[in-house]
Amino acid sequence: MGGNFTIFLRTLAVGVAVGISMPTLVAAEDGTPTLAPTGQSAPKLLPFPEDAVDTPAPKPAPRRVTPPKDSNFKPRFKTPAVRGAQHAEPAETEQPTPTESSHPKQGDAASGPRLEPVPMPAGPNDSAGRFYVDDAFAKSKQARSDAEYTAVIELCQRGAKAGLTRSYEDYARRLLSWTYNRRGELRERGGQKAEALADFEAAVKCNGNSWRALHNRGVSYATQGRTQEALADFDRTIELNPKHGNAWFNRAELRYSQGDFAGAIHDYTGALQSAPRDPAILNGRGHAFYRLERFGDALRDYSEAIIADPKFAAALVNRGDTHSDLGQYNEAANDYRAAVEANPKLARAYQSAAWLMATCPDDHYRNAKLAVEAATKAVELSGGADYRALETLAAAQANAELFAQAKETQEKAIAKAPRSEVVTAEKRLALYQREQAFRDRPRVAFAPPEEEKPVRQASGTMPLRPNRGSAAPQR
Numbered sequence: 001m002g003g004n005f006t007i008f009l010r011t012l013a014v015g016v017a018v019g020i021s022m023p024t025l026v027a028a029e030d031g032t033p034t035l036a037p038t039g040q041s042a043p044k045l046l047p048f049p050e051d052a053v054d055t056p057a058p059k060p061a062p063r064r065v066t067p068p069k070d071s072n073f074k075p076r077f078k079t080p081a082v083r084g085a086q087h088a089e090p091a092e093t094e095q096p097t098p099t100e101s102s103h104p105k106q107g108d109a110a111s112g113p114r115l116e117p118v119p120m121p122a123g124p125n126d127s128a129g130r131f132y133v134d135d136a137f138a139k140s141k142q143a144r145s146d147a148e149y150t151a152v153i154e155l156c157q158r159g160a161k162a163g164l165t166r167s168y169e170d171y172a173r174r175l176l177s178w179t180y181n182r183r184g185e186l187r188e189r190g191g192q193k194a195e196a197l198a199d200f201e202a203a204v205k206c207n208g209n210s211w212r213a214l215h216n217r218g219v220s221y222a223t224q225g226r227t228q229e230a231l232a233d234f235d236r237t238i239e240l241n242p243k244h245g246n247a248w249f250n251r252a253e254l255r256y257s258q259g260d261f262a263g264a265i266h267d268y269t270g271a272l273q274s275a276p277r278d279p280a281i282l283n284g285r286g287h288a289f290y291r292l293e294r295f296g297d298a299l300r301d302y303s304e305a306i307i308a309d310p311k312f313a314a315a316l317v318n319r320g321d322t323h324s325d326l327g328q329y330n331e332a333a334n335d336y337r338a339a340v341e342a343n344p345k346l347a348r349a350y351q352s353a354a355w356l357m358a359t360c361p362d363d364h365y366r367n368a369k370l371a372v373e374a375a376t377k378a379v380e381l382s383g384g385a386d387y388r389a390l391e392t393l394a395a396a397q398a399n400a401e402l403f404a405q406a407k408e409t410q411e412k413a414i415a416k417a418p419r420s421e422v423v424t425a426e427k428r429l430a431l432y433q434r435e436q437a438f439r440d441r442p443r444v445a446f447a448p449p450e451e452e453k454p455v456r457q458a459s460g461t462m463p464l465r466p467n468r469g470s471a472a473p474q475r
Contacts (some may be wrong), residue, residue: 004011056171063132115336132159133172140179149183177207197297213241215247215270227254238270242411245274256288263286279305283315290322313343317352324356327442332356347381348373351392358396371396387416391425406432 060398077080121373136155142148156176164172184199197220203213218233234251252267268285286301302319305312320335333356354374357367375393382389390413396404410429410441417425 007141013446067159071164090098125325129159129162129164129172132156132162133164133168133175136172136175138156138178140175143179145187146183149179152179153183162437163446173206177210177213180206181210181213181216182381184213188216193220193223209240211237211244211247214240215244215250219250222250222254227258229453230254242270244277245271245273248274250286252281252284256284256291261288261291265292277304277308278426279309279312280317282308283312283318286315286318294324295326311342311450313339313346314340317346317348321352325443329360329362331443333365343382346379347386348387350381351378351386351389353441354378354396355392358392358399359438361439361441366398367398372400372402384412385411385416387418387421387425390416391428394428394432395438398432401437403434403435 035156039279077097092096094146102391132155136152136159139148139155140152143152153176156172156179159172160169180199180203183205184196186198187199196219197300200213200217200220203210204217207213216238218230220231223228231251233255234247234254237247238251241247248267248271252264252271255267256264265285265288268288271281272278282301282305286298288307289295289298289301299319299322302315302322305315308321309315316339317337320339323329323335324332333353336349336353336356339346340353341350351374354371357371357374358364360366372393375389375396378389379385379393386389390409394406394410397403397409407429410432412426414422414425414429431438433455
């Protein structure tokens with residue numbers, strides 16, 4: 001199945017070369033896209049019979065847009081273990097060092113952070129606890145395991161109980177914060193989520209200005225659905241270290257999930273200052289642009305994400321869905337083919353391609369057999385849990401005149417669909433009960449990209465056309 005499916009999409013991409021009469025988009029006087037005639041004109045296609053009217057439809061406004069549907073977006077957070085060196089950490093380890101105000105100078109210790117902390121020398125007001133803290137510092141330089149970090153923590157705690165001077169007490173708190181944070185990162189990587197969060201909270205309690213600990217605690221809060229607490233930690237992290245790209249990205253993901261698309265764009269743009277060609281950030285900002293109906297900007301970001309990572313299958317599908325929303329079916333087919341080749345296990349690539357082959361109003365792009373095969377593959381890859389994959393399979397079955405199967409599959413999709421999608425899904429079921437196939441139509445009117453609005457100064461942009469999707473672009 002996979003081979004035939006790929007061949008079909010490749011044929012779509014080069015249809016003119018193999019002799020298929022391919023429709024093209026031409027701009028009407030009002031700016032809306034219109035299919036250039038390829039022979040006898042086809043009757044008007046409507047998704048649902050009840051949408052038809054006896055009187056002529058009014059001329060559409062050139063910029064009228066149907067709002068995109070809710071997506072099944074799930075935030076993805078950059079974890080405490082910084083991903084793939086896309087956001088390089090600063091050189092210093094943020095292990096505590098003595099400051100000029102707390103102790104006399106030691107070489108260049110007062111001039112700023114060092115790669116390793118320098119233990120404080122004994123003073124006239126030294127205390128018994130100092131020896132525990134000195135030992136903790138020595139062990140911290142070699143600590144790598146959970147047990148070794150725990151030993152450092154216990155030494156600092158014993159030093160505090162034994163008594164410390166004011167300067168040593170401050171130093172011990174900062175060393176404790178650094179160690180708790182390091183142990184929390186280790187535990188997070190080991191899947192000990194609750195223990196990691198407890199360590200991050202302890203690190204922040206010991207040193208409220210540790211931006212790494214604040215950021216890591218924010219990630220833990222976010223993954224637990226504690227959104228407001230996570231946002232507060234990301235706010236503070238950015239205040240303390242505006243160059244930490246992960247904090248900008250994570251706050252953008254949360255703002256997107258809350259429907260604050262303008263805020264998400266602001267934060268994705270902030271993240272791009274640290275990593276101008278990070279495809280995940282570009283793809284995320286593309287979603288936010290799409291939801292604000294800035295379709296040209298969305299396509300630009302999807303395209304730049306693909307330039308940065310040509311095998312980024314999710315961005316290819318998102319751009320393909322956007323083209324399909326605009327009625328740019330050849331471009332959509334190209335992107336779906338490339339997405340399948342880049343990631344043959346991505347369910348959305350098969351689902352979007354199957355939707356095009358099953359529901360496209362232009363019969364040049366429909367293929368009943370391959371649509372059913374691709375939609376079946378999407379359902380298999382998603383484990384039958386994605387209602388969109390089930391809806392796509394139902395549409396493909398109806399297109400192949402397998403109406404009994406289509407009704408059964410659509411009922412399964414309705415059972416899994418979010419409440420906001422049930423009404424539309426039930427209308428499709430009514431179509432299949434009348435033994436009629438569903439035909440899609442471009443969701444948005446054509447509009448030129450917002451080229452007069454600067455998107456970013458970090459890298460060049462390429463002029464592209466606006467956008468689509470069988471739902472709002474997904475991750």
